[in-house]
Amino acid sequence: MKKMTLMNPGPVNVTDRVRDAQLRGDLCHREPEFLDLMLLIRKNLLQAFDIEKEYSAILITGSGTAALEMAVSSCLNPDRSILVIQNGVYGERIGKMADVYQMKKHTISYNWGEMPRLEEVEQALQKHSSIEVIAMVHHETTTGLLNPLPEIALLAKRYDKRLLVDCISSLGGDKINFGQYPIDFAVGTANKCLHGLPGVSFVFHRKKDLSRIKDLPARSIYFNLAEHLKAQEQGDTLFTPAIQAHYALDAALEELLEETVDGRIERYRKVAKDLRKGFKEIGFEFLIPESHQSNCLTALKLPNGISYDWLHDKLKENGFIIYAGQGLFSKEIFRIANMGNIESEKINLCLKVLKECFIKIGK
Numbered sequence: 001m002k003k004m005t006l007m008n009p010g011p012v013n014v015t016d017r018v019r020d021a022q023l024r025g026d027l028c029h030r031e032p033e034f035l036d037l038m039l040l041i042r043k044n045l046l047q048a049f050d051i052e053k054e055y056s057a058i059l060i061t062g063s064g065t066a067a068l069e070m071a072v073s074s075c076l077n078p079d080r081s082i083l084v085i086q087n088g089v090y091g092e093r094i095g096k097m098a099d100v101y102q103m104k105k106h107t108i109s110y111n112w113g114e115m116p117r118l119e120e121v122e123q124a125l126q127k128h129s130s131i132e133v134i135a136m137v138h139h140e141t142t143t144g145l146l147n148p149l150p151e152i153a154l155l156a157k158r159y160d161k162r163l164l165v166d167c168i169s170s171l172g173g174d175k176i177n178f179g180q181y182p183i184d185f186a187v188g189t190a191n192k193c194l195h196g197l198p199g200v201s202f203v204f205h206r207k208k209d210l211s212r213i214k215d216l217p218a219r220s221i222y223f224n225l226a227e228h229l230k231a232q233e234q235g236d237t238l239f240t241p242a243i244q245a246h247y248a249l250d251a252a253l254e255e256l257l258e259e260t261v262d263g264r265i266e267r268y269r270k271v272a273k274d275l276r277k278g279f280k281e282i283g284f285e286f287l288i289p290e291s292h293q294s295n296c297l298t299a300l301k302l303p304n305g306i307s308y309d310w311l312h313d314k315l316k317e318n319g320f321i322i323y324a325g326q327g328l329f330s331k332e333i334f335r336i337a338n339m340g341n342i343e344s345e346k347i348n349l350c351l352k353v354l355k356e357c358f359i360k361i362g363k
């Protein structure tokens with residue numbers, strides 16, 4: 001298969017070290033070799049983000065949505081309600097999960113790409129005393145918008161609410177200051193900014209919150225966070241994990257610890273800056289203001305007369321995978337992510353191909 005540069009928001013290109021780690025050998029998940037590996041991954045995840053004292057890392061086999069569902073289904077007392085802030089596909093997905101689990105729910109919904117207004121979040125907290133958990137997405141990948149996590153986390157603290165954050169497409173790429181503002185459940189995955197492979201995801205759960213969740217009635221067998229945590233703390237695993245994805249995550253975490261999270265965030269920031277400078281020079285328009293954009297993905301308006309499929313195929317012919325808009329944006333935008341192990345010369349090459357496409361259609 002032709003080697004592609006993946007400029008979609010995960011799965012990402014990985015290094016040979018991470019790819020080769022999958023071939024470490026067949027292993028039974030009940031053997032000490034796997035259980036030690038799981039402990040090491042949990043420890044290294046916490047160490048990378050410097051949160052060993054305050055947090056536990058709970059692994060689950062599955063894509064990012066598995067970890068998100070584990071957090072959502074395990075976070076709420078049945079007598080209380082969850083407040084979901086929605087401004088894109090992924091915020092709306094949290095709302096859908098809350099519905100599937102028949103949770104009492106309040107939503108604050110915005111147009112996709114619109115910034116949530118803090119005063120409205122605060123009003124909802126004042127109005128509904130039953131709210132126990134606030135749930136939100138950090139980087140809303142639908143539009144590339146970075147939601148105001150520090151400000152909402154401070155509101156959660158002030159009103160003594162638990163905070164659940166989908167950090168799936170930002171963890172390792174945009175700054176999250178766990179020391180400064182508490183997040184009770186932070187959800188992440190291996191195969192975006194952590195540069196692992198699909199198949200394993202995780203939740204960082206604040207240890208302080210354990211006594212609250214451990215006696216909540218179970219809503220799921222597979223996604224029960226407290227049960228996974230109990231097993232993993234005892235050096236065990238509930239079900240059969242994706243062993244090879246764990247090997248790859250282990251290697252990816254070695255790389256992350258070498259680079260440091262701050263180093264990786266800075267690398268992403270610079271690459272996003274270079275890409276955006278190039279997009280503007282070519283003549284593309286951004287979907288959202290630059291000040292709202294994450295370090296990880298840029299949503300661009302499709303110029304008149306250019307279809308996503310045509311653009312996608314032209315880039316693919318040249319070795320690049322880009323990403324379509326979702327739902328109501330499917331005909332309006334396309335997205336270019338800069339996650340993963342992308343060689344620096346590929347950034348300029350991608351811009352060159354985009355420019356040629358622009359010229360071809362007479363823009």
Ligand SMILES: Cc1ncc(COP(=O)(O)O)c(C=O)c1O
Nearest residue numbers: 063064065090139141166168169
């Ligand atoms: C913010 C966010 N949440 C959740 C998901 C779903 O992750 P997965 O496809 O790994 O289940 C994605 C995927 O892109 C995402 O960007």
